[in-house]
Amino acid sequence: MPDINRSSSEKLRVLLQWFAENKITYNEEAIKIVDQQATALSSAASKGTAVLSHGFGVVSLRKLESDEQLVVIPKSAVISAATSALANIFIDADIGGNLALCITVMYEKSLGHASPWYGYLQSLPECADIPLLWDAQSRSWLKGTDVGEWISRDEASLLEDFGVLQDLVAEYPAVFGGSDFKWDCFESFVKIASLVSSRAFSVDVHRDNSMVPFADIFNHRTAKENVHIVCEEMVCPVCGEAFGCAHMDALEEMDNHEGASEGEDEGEDNSESEEDSEYDEGDDSSDSESEDEMGEELPLLVNLMGNTVADELQQDDDVEMESVSDEHSEHSGESDSDDDQEDELVDTLEMVVFRPCKANTEVFNTYGEHGSAYLLHRYGFCDAKNPFDSVSLSTENVMQAFAISVSEQRAKDVSTVIRRFEDLFESRHRACGQDEDEEEEAHDHDHAHDEDSDEDGEEDNDEDEEQDNQADDDENAPRFSIDAPGHPDLNLAALLVLGLADEEVFSKASQSEEIFRHYFPVIRRFWAMFQDELDNDTPVPAAFRKANQEGAVRKASVGTVSNVVYRLAEARLQLLADDSVLGEKPATDSDPLMASRWESAKLLRSNERKTLSQCIKTYKKVAAKLS
Amino acid sequence: MTTVEQQHSCKSSGCDKPAALQCPTCVKLAIKGSFFCSQECFRGSWAEHKSTHQVSNPTTSYNPFPTYQFTGPLRPEYPLSPRREVPADIPRPDYADAPGGASKQEQTYGNAQIVAMSADEIEKMRVVCRMGREILDTAARALRVGVTTDEIDRIVHEATIERKAYPSPLNYYQFPKSVCTSVNEVICHGIPDQRKLQDGDIVNIDISLYRDGFHADLNKTYFVGNVDAKSKKLVKTTRECLQKAIEMVKPGVLYRDLGSAIEKHARDNGFSVVRTYSGHGVGKMFHSAPNVPHYAKNKAIGVMKPGHVFTIEPMINEGSYNDQTWRDNWTAVTVDGKRSAQFEHAILVTETGYEVLTCRLPSSPKSQLKDL
Numbered sequence: 001m002p003d004i005n006r007s008s009s010e011k012l013r014v015l016l017q018w019f020a021e022n023k024i025t026y027n028e029e030a031i032k033i034v035d036q037q038a039t040a041l042s043s044a045a046s047k048g049t050a051v052l053s054h055g056f057g058v059v060s061l062r063k064l065e066s067d068e069q070l071v072v073i074p075k076s077a078v079i080s081a082a083t084s085a086l087a088n089i090f091i092d093a094d095i096g097g098n099l100a101l102c103i104t105v106m107y108e109k110s111l112g113h114a115s116p117w118y119g120y121l122q123s124l125p126e127c128a129d130i131p132l133l134w135d136a137q138s139r140s141w142l143k144g145t146d147v148g149e150w151i152s153r154d155e156a157s158l159l160e161d162f163g164v165l166q167d168l169v170a171e172y173p174a175v176f177g178g179s180d181f182k183w184d185c186f187e188s189f190v191k192i193a194s195l196v197s198s199r200a201f202s203v204d205v206h207r208d209n210s211m212v213p214f215a216d217i218f219n220h221r222t223a224k225e226n227v228h229i230v231c232e233e234m235v236c237p238v239c240g241e242a243f244g245c246a247h248m249d250a251l252e253e254m255d256n257h258e259g260a261s262e263g264e265d266e267g268e269d270n271s272e273s274e275e276d277s278e279y280d281e282g283d284d285s286s287d288s289e290s291e292d293e294m295g296e297e298l299p300l301l302v303n304l305m306g307n308t309v310a311d312e313l314q315q316d317d318d319v320e321m322e323s324v325s326d327e328h329s330e331h332s333g334e335s336d337s338d339d340d341q342e343d344e345l346v347d348t349l350e351m352v353v354f355r356p357c358k359a360n361t362e363v364f365n366t367y368g369e370h371g372s373a374y375l376l377h378r379y380g381f382c383d384a385k386n387p388f389d390s391v392s393l394s395t396e397n398v399m400q401a402f403a404i405s406v407s408e409q410r411a412k413d414v415s416t417v418i419r420r421f422e423d424l425f426e427s428r429h430r431a432c433g434q435d436e437d438e439e440e441e442a443h444d445h446d447h448a449h450d451e452d453s454d455e456d457g458e459e460d461n462d463e464d465e466e467q468d469n470q471a472d473d474d475e476n477a478p479r480f481s482i483d484a485p486g487h488p489d490l491n492l493a494a495l496l497v498l499g500l501a502d503e504e505v506f507s508k509a510s511q512s513e514e515i516f517r518h519y520f521p522v523i524r525r526f527w528a529m530f531q532d533e534l535d536n537d538t539p540v541p542a543a544f545r546k547a548n549q550e551g552a553v554r555k556a557s558v559g560t561v562s563n564v565v566y567r568l569a570e571a572r573l574q575l576l577a578d579d580s581v582l583g584e585k586p587a588t589d590s591d592p593l594m595a596s597r598w599e600s601a602k603l604l605r606s607n608e609r610k611t612l613s614q615c616i617k618t619y620k621k622v623a624a625k626l627s
Numbered sequence: 628m629t630t631v632e633q634q635h636s637c638k639s640s641g642c643d644k645p646a647a648l649q650c651p652t653c654v655k656l657a658i659k660g661s662f663f664c665s666q667e668c669f670r671g672s673w674a675e676h677k678s679t680h681q682v683s684n685p686t687t688s689y690n691p692f693p694t695y696q697f698t699g700p701l702r703p704e705y706p707l708s709p710r711r712e713v714p715a716d717i718p719r720p721d722y723a724d725a726p727g728g729a730s731k732q733e734q735t736y737g738n739a740q741i742v743a744m745s746a747d748e749i750e751k752m753r754v755v756c757r758m759g760r761e762i763l764d765t766a767a768r769a770l771r772v773g774v775t776t777d778e779i780d781r782i783v784h785e786a787t788i789e790r791k792a793y794p795s796p797l798n799y800y801q802f803p804k805s806v807c808t809s810v811n812e813v814i815c816h817g818i819p820d821q822r823k824l825q826d827g828d829i830v831n832i833d834i835s836l837y838r839d840g841f842h843a844d845l846n847k848t849y850f851v852g853n854v855d856a857k858s859k860k861l862v863k864t865t866r867e868c869l870q871k872a873i874e875m876v877k878p879g880v881l882y883r884d885l886g887s888a889i890e891k892h893a894r895d896n897g898f899s900v901v902r903t904y905s906g907h908g909v910g911k912m913f914h915s916a917p918n919v920p921h922y923a924k925n926k927a928i929g930v931m932k933p934g935h936v937f938t939i940e941p942m943i944n945e946g947s948y949n950d951q952t953w954r955d956n957w958t959a960v961t962v963d964g965k966r967s968a969q970f971e972h973a974i975l976v977t978e979t980g981y982e983v984l985t986c987r988l989p990s991s992p993k994s995q996l997k998d999l
Contacts, residue, residue, distance in 0.1 A: 076926060085881040088741045088917075088929045116883075116924055174879020175930055238739045295955055296680065296691035296705060298673045301648035301666055308651075 018119020486614030699964025
């Protein structure tokens with residue numbers, strides 16, 4: 001039981017053996033898994049903060065070229081709530097998201113060696129040092145930052161989740177009472193929650209957030225990652241099959257008969273998967289009408305002597321075989337278990353080289369285009385330079401800006417508009433890592449599969465149920481932010497244009513669904529281009545002209561918005577305050593953990609400050625030039 | 628003295644060319660007049676023509692897949708008897724009349740979830756499972772050397788419709804018969820045909836029926852005549868595997884744990900466990916969640932709760948666990964041609980344990996395994 005006493009090399013040995021047993025394969029002459037100590041040097045080199053609690057990392061043995069396949073992981077090796085032994089009780093108890101995954105992992109851990117995932121689980125660290133687990137002093141260093149704000153809500157939602165877990169355990173003593181595992185220990189729960197937070201990612205629409213062995217060994221590097229994860233995301237949400245399952249057809253038919261309630265009455269939940277059911281389902285055959293009789297082979301005609309006609313013999317043999325196998329598709333003479341193996345190979349995740357990697361260096365994955373706050377909150381580290389940095393602005397403050405600049409009524413009206421056009425304001429993951437728009441995700445994945453895409457996106461991370469819960473109160477509130485290098489997020493910028501406009505313009509735009517939905521994206525486009533031009537050091541008036549080809553906005557309006565923007569940034573900067581909360585850095589030798597946390601907090605503060613300061617500088621200038 | 632040969636014209640519709648070639652199967656079955664002008668033309672009419680091979684009480688039989696590499700001694704013996712009718716007043720499951728025999732019901736969202744049955748539903752299951760047992764026993768009593776599997780099908784079909792039930796296999800994804808009869812190296816899904824059972828055969832009869840909105844499903848493997856020691860051991864071990872799994876059933880047990888008991892017992896006796904086919908939920912649908920693999924270390928989804936009804940149906944092989952399917956798209960055989968046995972029960976999870984819904988009745992024939 002005390003895993004801490006077992007050496008890393010022993011853990012690794014057991015893990016590698018488990019990989020083999022579960023058909024996880026990797027290119028052994030290209031990469032190898034090493035202990036974190038070995039990767040500490042390269043982590044330092046990337047000038048970020050190392051994650052001390054990660055056990056292993058991946059190192060290249062030779063130069064790695066683009067598009068090389070490094071690892072193949074069958075989806076069956078993945079731990080997900082939807083495919084877990086407890087799937088049906090999750091459905092019955094209405095438990096989903098990261099909580100369900102957490103419980104699944106805890107359950108498998110509780111089984112010890114009896115779990116099919118023992119070899120994988122024993123290799124994991126006890127926890128990930130995410131702020132969720134930090135003591136009060138460490139947390140105090142985050143005061144005024146986004147993370148500081150988030151973790152105060154984390155604790156509450158964690159407790160709530162823990163309560164749900166206790167209820168579940170009480171309801172199913174037969175399931176949870178089988179071992180000495182302490183289900184009522186909050187600390188254990190939080191530790192697993194930290195592992196799930198820092199390691200799980202979304203595999204597909206059926207499995208959702210899952211623990212993916214091997215893939216989760218790669219550490220993260222922002223914007224300079226070496227590998228991407230490739231997998232088929234759009235699987236059947238009902239049974240998780242990659243393609244060809246009958247559920248998809250039934251779903252399509254249901255869609256076609258809009259509102260036909262038969263299917264819906266059966267129940268919406270879709271977490272169970274049906275693998276080999278007794279009768280291999282005829283999803284392959286059954287299209288031709290000629291199939292109504294049993295499939296005898298076409299024999300060769302005989303003459304009156306009873307002999308087959310020789311000259312037709314050769315020609316027809318091959319064609320016959322074809323016609324027979326056309327009728328009977330997959331199963332003609334082949335082993336069913338071979339077919340199964342084929343299906344398994346298709347149902348895989350692959351780690352593929354995206355950016356070449358030198359020999360003997362750590363190989364990095366990307367966890368997505370996330371800013372420092374998101375990375376620290378979810379994974380326990382941040383990178384020094386992060387082009388995806390984002391600092392949240394409270395919705396309250398934004399609404400107040402409307403109240404002050406226009407009127408209280410306007411602020412209320414803007415709130416109404418946001419609620420009404422909720423879908424337009426769904427938060428972007430770059431902002432603060434809260435709810436993600438699923439469509440956006442799928443969209444990003446599409447990008448990732450494009451040939452010359454340099455966006456990541458394979459690994460878009462779904463959001464924690466826990467983080468969902470934390471935002472329960474303002475679940476429907478949009479997320480506004482200042483994004484690196486120092487711009488208001490596009491939704492905010494567009495909203496400000498409309499919301500600060502005079503009454504005539506505002507009411508026209510806000511009252512008509514069509515008009516609003518037409519203009520909002522147009523104004524966003526203006527801002528996107530305007531911000532790009534500013535980043536390229538184009539002088540403000542010229543930038544405005546270039547961006548305003550569609551004539552979407554007036555100079556004065558942009559000036560007004562800019563005023564509000566830098567004031568919002570200033571207010572947020574005030575909240576952040578200075579670094580006096582940090583105090584003295586703990587000594588690295590005596591307390592490496594605290595030292596590392598201190599460094600992370602310092603880095604986060606610095607990055608937030610940088611983004612906000614740049615924003616203030618830029619938009620003061622814009623306001624001056626355009627008013 | 629040469630006789631003037633009768634002139635025939637091609638039997639393909641729309642073709643009147645002179646034809647001197649005959650369908651060999653028709654020749655074998657003594658069906659006259661099947662002349663075709665060419666192999667090409669014959670191929671074009673094949674889909675339609677082959678239905679003429681379905682004769683009742685044929686005097687000879689033939690192998691419909693003469694070029695297929697069979698893995699063991701068993702051969703299909705066609706023609707299959709004509710499709711048996713089910714009286715119109717008997718309620719039919721959705722696939723009975725669907726294109727391709729597909730079950731829309733099984734394909735909906737709801738089917739992916741394990742269903743806990745109500746007390747009323749359980750009572751209906753008890754009734755239909757009991758009927759299934761009666762029908763199985765009736766079929767078993769007819770087994771003897773010389774009986775064809777088609778005859779077993781007839782008996783099962785009639786016993787089923789006598790009870791105002793629909794034989795579930797019939798037209799399920801186009802399965803042509805009302806029962807599965809699996810002889811020797813056939814693992815499962817054997818199609819009843821003209822083959823006479825031989826002394827020393829083992830044969831599995833797999834009964835399913837649909838009545839009052841519910842399906843039952845059960846099977847047993849029987850000895851025909853004098854069976855060798857290895858086969859006896861195989862069949863006995865298989866029955867024991869099933870028993871060991873059944874005894875594990877109770878609320879809170881994971882579906883994925885049943886396989887370990889089965890595989891351990893099979894291996895201890897030198898046999899292997901088929902992996903391709905699994906037990907399954909049964910009830911309103913013929914096959915529904917959960918999926919119940921029979922081998923160890925599987926990752927089946929779900930935990931047992933009272934009211935769940937599912938089958939456990941281990942298929943145990945003498946040699947390798949691998950399987951292959953005949954060109955009829957149904958018959959599953961061992962790849963090494965060695966024998967396979969199976970037993971199946973439908974099990975209800977009760978508050979404290981299990982209930983075997985398809986268990987033997989006082990009227991059931993004595994078990995052939997008792998004397999082993």
